[in-house]
Amino acid sequence: MLSMLAALSKVSTFVGKTFAVWVVLFAVMAFYFPETFKFLAAYISILLGIVMFGMGLTLKAKDFSEVLTRPFEVFIGIAGQFIIMPLMAYLLSIVLNLPSEIAVGVILVGCCPGGTASNVMTFLAKGDVPLSVTISACTTLLAPIVTPALVYIFANQWVDIDPAAMFMSIVNVVIVPIVAGVIINAFFGRYLKDAVVALPLVSVAAIVAIVAAVVSVSQEKIAQTGALIFAVVVLHNALGLALGFVLAKIFKLSLPKQKALSIEIGMQNSGLGVALAMAYFNPLSAVPSAIFSVWHNISGPILATVFANMQDKKSDERQKCEALGVPVR
Numbered sequence: 001m002l003s004m005l006a007a008l009s010k011v012s013t014f015v016g017k018t019f020a021v022w023v024v025l026f027a028v029m030a031f032y033f034p035e036t037f038k039f040l041a042a043y044i045s046i047l048l049g050i051v052m053f054g055m056g057l058t059l060k061a062k063d064f065s066e067v068l069t070r071p072f073e074v075f076i077g078i079a080g081q082f083i084i085m086p087l088m089a090y091l092l093s094i095v096l097n098l099p100s101e102i103a104v105g106v107i108l109v110g111c112c113p114g115g116t117a118s119n120v121m122t123f124l125a126k127g128d129v130p131l132s133v134t135i136s137a138c139t140t141l142l143a144p145i146v147t148p149a150l151v152y153i154f155a156n157q158w159v160d161i162d163p164a165a166m167f168m169s170i171v172n173v174v175i176v177p178i179v180a181g182v183i184i185n186a187f188f189g190r191y192l193k194d195a196v197v198a199l200p201l202v203s204v205a206a207i208v209a210i211v212a213a214v215v216s217v218s219q220e221k222i223a224q225t226g227a228l229i230f231a232v233v234v235l236h237n238a239l240g241l242a243l244g245f246v247l248a249k250i251f252k253l254s255l256p257k258q259k260a261l262s263i264e265i266g267m268q269n270s271g272l273g274v275a276l277a278m279a280y281f282n283p284l285s286a287v288p289s290a291i292f293s294v295w296h297n298i299s300g301p302i303l304a305t306v307f308a309n310m311q312d313k314k315s316d317e318r319q320k321c322e323a324l325g326v327p328v329r
Contacts, residue, residue, distance in 0.1 A: 008198055008201070009198075011201060012198050012199070012200045012201035013200065015200060015201050015204050015205075016120075016200030016201070016203075016204060019117075019204050019207075019297050020294065020297040020298045020301070022204060022208050023207065023208055023211050023293060023294045023297060024294055026208045026209075026211065026212045027211050027212060027215050027290070027294060029212070030211075030212040030213075030215035030216040030219070031215050031216075031219055031222065031223075033216075034215070034216035034217070034219040035216070036216070037212040037213060037215070037216035038213070038216045038217055040209050040210075040212060040213035040216070041213040041214075041216070041217050041278065041283075043209070043213075044210055044213055044214075044274060044275050044278055045169075045172075045173045045275050045279070047206040047207075047209050047210050047271075048173050048174070048206070048210065048271045048272060048274070048275045049172075049173050049174075049176075049177040050177070050202065050203075050206045051116075051202075051203050051206045051207060051271055052173065052174050052177040052178050052181070053177035053178070053180060053181045054181065054199045054202055054203050055116050055140075055178055055181065056177060056178035056179065056180060056181020056182045056183075056184075056185065057181040057182075057184065057185045057199065058181075058185070058199065059137060059178070059181065059182050059185065060182075060185065060186075061186075063130075063133050063134060063137050064134060064137060064138070065130075065134075066130050066131055066133075066134035067134060067138065070131070073131060073253065073257060074131065074134055074135055074138060076247065076248070076251055076253075076261065077131065077134075077135035077139075077260070077261050077264050077265070078135060078138055078139055078142070080243075080244055080247050080261060080264075080265045081113065081114055081135065081139050081264065081265050082111075082139065082142075082146050082150065084239075084240055084243050084244065084247070084265055085110040085111070085236070085240050085265065085266075085268065086107065086110045086111045086150045086153075086154055087110075087154075088110060088236055088239045088240060088243070089106045089107045089109070089110030089111070089154070089236055090107055090110070090154040092106060092232055092235060092236055093106055093107060096232065098228075098232065099225070100158040100159065101221075101281070101282055101284040101285050102225060102228070102229055102232070102284065102285070102287070102288065103155070103158055104155050104158050104159055104277075104281055104285045105229075105273070105277055105281070105284065105285035105286060105287060105288035105289060106229075106232055106233070106236060106288045107151065107154045107155045108151055108155070108273045108276060108277055108281075108285065108288070108289065109233075109236075109268050109270055109273035109288050109289040109292050110154075110236065110268070111146075111147045111150035111151050111154070112143065112147060112268045112269045112270065112272045112273045112289075113136070113139035113140045113142065113143040113146075113147065113268070113269050113272070114135060114136040114139045114140070114264050114265070114267060114268065114269065115136070115267045115268050115269045115270065115271075115296065116136060116203075116269070117267060117296070117297060117300060118132055118136055118263045118264045118266075118267040118300070119132050119133050119136055121263045121267065121300040121301065121303070121304045122259060122260045122263050122264070122304075124301065124304035124305070124308060125259045125260075125263060125303065125304040125305075125307035125308050126256065126259070126307065126308050127256045127257070127258075127259030127260040127263065127307065128254075128256040128257045128259070128260040129260070131257060131260045131261075131264075132260040132263065132264050135260075135261075135264045136264065140174060140175075140178065140269070141175065141178075143170050143174060143175075143269075143272070144167050144170040144171050144174070144175060145167065147166070147170060147272075147276075148161070148163035148164075148166035148167050148170070149163060151163070151166065151276075159281060161280075162280065165280070166276060166280060169275070169276060169279055169280075170272065170276070173272070173275055174269075174272060206271075207271055207293060210271055210274050210275075210290070210293070211274075211290045211293050211294065214274055214278070214283065214286045214287060214289075214290040215287075215290060217283045218283040218284050218286065218287050221283070221284045221287070222287060225284070225287075226287075226291075229287050229288055229291055230291055230295070232288065233288055233291045233292050233295050234295055234299075236292075237266055237267075237292065237295055237296055237299055238266075238299070240265050240266035240267075240268075241262050241263065241265070241266030241267075241299070241303060242262070242266075243265070244261045244262040244263070244264065244265030244266050245258050245259075245261065245262035247261060247265070248260075248261040248262065255310060255311075259307045259310075262303070262307075263300065263303065263304070263307075266296070266299075266303075267296045267300060268289075268292060268296070270289040270290070270292040270293040270296070271289070271293065272289075273286070273288070273289030273292070274286045274289040274290055274293070277289060
C-alpha cells in the first residue's frame with residue numbers, strides 16, 4: 001500500500017511539474033482530432049468543480065489569517081486583481097478592435113479570480129506564499145459577486161449579460177465545491193493525508209480535459225482566429241504580471257510581496273472563464289480562457305525562475321550586518 005502511494009505521489013508530482021506540456025499536447029490532439037474530445041464539453045462544469053473541490057481540500061482557516069494580520073496588503077492584491085486584469089482586457093479589446101465573441105472571452109477571463117497555480121509559482125519565485133494563498137482564496141470567494149458585475153460593466157456593449165444567472169453558476173461550480181472541500185478537510189483531514197498526494201494529478205487531468213473540450217468544439221474558429229487570440233492572451237498576461245509588480249512597488253512593499261502580487265494578479269482562474277463562456281456565450285468566447293490556461297503555465301514558471309534569482313538588497317545588507325555583528329537599524 002505504501003509503495004503504491006509513493007508511486008502515485010511521484011506520478012502526481014511529475015504530472016504537476018509538466019502541466020503545461022500535457023495541456024499543449026492534448027490541445028493539439030483536440031485540434032486535429034476534434035470528434036474524439038467533443039463529448040467532454042458536456043462535463044466542463046463538473047470538471048471545474050472537481051478542481052475547486054481539490055482546492056478546498058488544501059485550504060484551512062489559517063489561510064485567511066493574513067486578512068487580519070496585514071489587511072492592507074491583501075486589499076492591494078484583491079483590488080489589483082479585479083481592476084488591472086478586467087481593465088487591461090477591456091482596453092485591449094477596444095484598441096485591437098476584437099470581434100465581439102473574442103472580446104467577451106478576453107474580458108471574461110480578465111474578470112475571473114486568481115488561479116490556484118499562482119500559489120505554486122509564488123513559492124518557486126521565492127515570493128510571499130501566505131500572502132498569495134490568502135489573495136487567491138479571497139478573490140475566489142468574492143468571485144460570485146465581483147466577476148458577474150465586472151463582466152456586465154465591461155462586456156455588455158457586445159452581448160447581453162445575466163449577472164444573476166452567472167452568480168449562481170459561480171456559486172455552484174466554485175464556492176460549493178470549495179466549501180465542501182474545506183469542511184471535509186476540517187473534519188477528516190487526518191484521514192485524507194495520503195489521498196492528497198493525488199490532487200495535482202486529478203487537477204491536471206481535469207484542466208487538460210477542459211482545454212481539450214474547448215479546442216475540439218471551436219476547432220474551425222481557432223483555425224481562423226487562433227493567432228490573434230494567442231497574441232492578445234500573451235499581451236494580457238504580460239501586462240497583468242508587469243503591472244502587478246509595479247503596483248506593489250508603488251506601495252513600497254518588500255520584494256517577496258512584489259513577486260507575490262505580480263504572479264497573483266497576472267494569473268487567472270481560466271477554468272472558470274471556460275465554464276462561464278460555454279454556459280452563457282459561445283465556444284469561441286471560451287477560447288481565450290483555454291489559451292490562457294496553456295500560456296500562464298508557461299509564462300508562470302519562466303517568471304518564477306527570473307524572480308527566484310532576484311535579490312532584495314535590504315535583506316542582503318541586513319544579513320551581512322548580522323554576520324559581522326553590526327547593529328541593524
